[in-house]
Amino acid sequence: MHRSLFPTTAIVLALLAGSAPALADITIGVAGPMTGPKAAFGEQFRHGADKVIADINAKGGVLGQKLVAIYGDDSCEPKQAVAVANEMVAKKVPFVAGHFCSGSSIPASDVYAESGILQISPGTTSPVYTERGLPYAFRTCGRDDQQGRTTAEYIARALKGKTVAIIHDRSAYGKGLADRTRDELHRVGITEVLYEAISVGDKDFSALVTRLKSEKVDLLFLGGYYTEGGLIARQMRDQGLKTVLMGGDALVSEEFWAITGPAGEGTMMTFSPDPRKNPDNTELVKYYRDHNYEPEAYTLYTYGSIQAWAQAVEKAGTTDTKKVAAVLKANSFDTVLGRIGFDSKGDIVAPSYVMYVWKNGKAEYAE
The missing domain is CATH 3.40.50.2300 (Response regulator)
Known part of the structure; x- marks a missing residue:
């Protein structure tokens, strides 16, 4: 008696689908002073990273994969920053958002450059950071x-x-x-x-x-x-x-x-101009405040750094550092910092600095 092959074919396909490996998460690094006298900036980095990763993942992730962060604490100490950078190399991350202090970010950037890891610093302002011709060093803040x-x-x-x-x-x-x-x-x-x-x-x-x-x-x-x-x-x-x-x-x-x-x-x-005042960020700022956190200073600069990298990866179709770096330098990106791009050195192409003044416990624009 002739028997249909369809059930057998369906079973085989089902077994093949069941045995196909799931796409792995993409692990990225976030590095800064999580402890020590400058830990407030590390806290800003963490809050910015946690939220943007959750938001990106809620929209399907990057290249169909979820983002996961590992955090490195450099305490704004150069030797510790190098140790953190080597840990990121060992974990094979394609990207690090960090570091903060120039004295930490500069030596760490040498490790990243040698190992092919792309770095976007939300807070390193020393001109030296991007003046050495390193191909994978970027920043979303301005310069000293x-x-x-x-x-x-x-x-x-x-x-x-x-x-x-x-x-x-x-x-x-x-x-x-x-x-x-x-x-x-x-x-x-x-x-x-x-x-x-x-x-x-x-x-x-x-x-x-x-x-x-x-x-x-x-x-x-x-x-x-x-x-x-x-x-x-x-x-x-x-x-x-x-x-x-x-x-x-x-x-x-x-x-x-x-x-x-x-x-x-x-x-x-x-x-730099305060991204909290951008009307496009109203809901995001409200989210933070509803969770008893004020997204000051480098919170949204960290958010924007990871946003820019994620968009560049999608455009490149890969996390390959060389290709992503080329995309970052050739395009602009819609972020919480506004529409930003990067020049050939890796410096942000965006409005620079304005003057602020402390008034009644708040940093306000100066007259």
């Missing part, structure tokens, strides 16, 4: 020379005639920012009355405050982070000094105000 230019031009325009002093914390970020700002001040005809170094971890700034009083300094520019900056602001006010503190993006953190309280009022700093 841009911050310095914005600072100098603001002082020349809005604070003309003020006596300026400059200090830095000896870090790659702090000294680099201070030097770039000094160069730009000289360009617009302003010469500082003092240029001094402090150290990360210093707590007593009474000698500095005394010096500022004797020099009658109106404006103190700090190349450094919110911990020392907050203590300086508080000690200036405690000693009756009205000198305005000004700095860069590392002062844009609620941790700064937690240290200063009302003594931080009027402190000024440069940062």
Whole structure:
């Protein structure tokens, strides 16, 4: 009796389908200061990454695969950053969103370049990071020379005639920012009355405050982070000094105000345009606030970094680093940071820096 082959064929196909391997997840890295004195920035990285990965996965993932993140804690220490980078190499991730501190990101980027891992930093501002010709180093933030230019031009325009002093914390970020700002001040005809170094971890700034009083300094520019900056602001006010503190993006953190309280009022700093104010991000910002988190500073810059990489991967049709890097440099991408692109060095092509001021515990645009 003739019997149909269809049931047998169907069974074979079903067995083949059942034995076909499922697509593996794509594991990416997120690296920054998850612990230590700059952990607030690492927390921003984590919140940004967690949310964007959840949102991407809810829409089907990348190339039909789910994204999974592994987190590396470099504590903003160069040696630890290199150890984190080597761990990412061992885990064979194609991409890392990070690091934060320039002194960590720069040595880590050498490891990534050698191993073929694409890196997009949401917060590394040192020009050195992208000036070495590394093919896979990108950033979604601006650069210290841009911050310095914005600072100098603001002082020349809005604070003309003020006596300026400059200090830095000896870090790659702090000294680099201070030097770039000094160069730009000289360009617009302003010469500082003092240029001094402090150290990360210093707590007593009474000698500095005394010096500022004797020099009658109106404006103190700090190349450094919110911990020392907050203590300086508080000690200036405690000693009756009205000198305005000004700095860069590392002062844009609620941790700064937690240290200063009302003594931080009027402190000024440069940062990129605030993506929280973009109407397209209203629902995203509401989500964070509904979950008792304020998506300040580098939260959405991390979100946008991973967004850009994911879109480039989809366009390239692969996670291959060389191909994805080429796509990133040849196209623009719709992100929470707006429509962004990258130049041949890996620097973001987007609006640069604006001036902010601390008012009643919030960083607002300066007039």
